[in-house]
Amino acid sequence: MNKTMLGRRVLRARTLPGIAQESYALLTVYQAIRIAIADATETVPGADPDRASFSLALQTARDQVIQAAGVIADTTIDLVGAIGRVVLDQLMPARRPRVSPRAVKRPPSRSADNSLRVDRRTDQATINIDILTKPISP
Numbered sequence: 394m395n396k397t398m399l400g401r402r403v404l405r406a407r408t409l410p411g412i413a414q415e416s417y418a419l420l421t422v423y424q425a426i427r428i429a430i431a432d433a434t435e436t437v438p439g440a441d442p443d444r445a446s447f448s449l450a451l452q453t454a455r456d457q458v459i460q461a462a463g464v465i466a467d468t469t470i471d472l473v474g475a476i477g478r479v480v481l482d483q484l485m486p487a488r489r490p491r492v493s494p495r496a497v498k499r500p501p502s503r504s505a506d507n508s509l510r511v512d513r514r515t516d517q518a519t520i521n522i523d524i525l526t527k528p529i530s531p
Contacts, residue, residue, distance in 0.1 A: 426450050426476070433477025444484045453479045 399419075406412045430450050434440040453476045 422454075426454055429454075429474060429476045430480055433474070433480050436477070437481060440481070440484065441487065443488060444486070445480045446483065446485055449483060450476050450480050 404412055404415050406415045426447065430445040430447070431442050434442045434445055457475055
């Protein structure tokens with residue numbers, strides 16, 4: 394999300410409250426764009442929100458803010474809006490169905506070879522106690 398929305402720039406804030414404010418602002422904009430995408434695709438029967446391009450919706454939202462286009466709403470409310478129209482005009486193709494489940498690949502640890510050979514939970518311990526007594530002398 395941040396890579397797309399910030400264009401590979403870093404956050405500008407230098408204080409913890411500023412970083413929190415900037416992060417919440419990015420999350421709010423992200424959710425607003427996702428809601429606009431979901432509302433637009435809901436107007437077309439059978440349209441999947443996954444086919445809508447977030448990058449395209451973000452660029453359209455930026456253009457609207459920069460140009461201040463459509464800031465004042467008309468008397469009729471357009472639920473699709475400019476973002477929705479651009480997204481619906483350029484829907485991506487449907488995704489292919491997944492043929493295998495997702496798998497998390499983890500690199501093997503260096504000590505895995507030694508630790509995997511011995512199952513220490515089933516080791517049997519043997520304890521020997523030798524009691525040595527000194528013979529009693531008369």
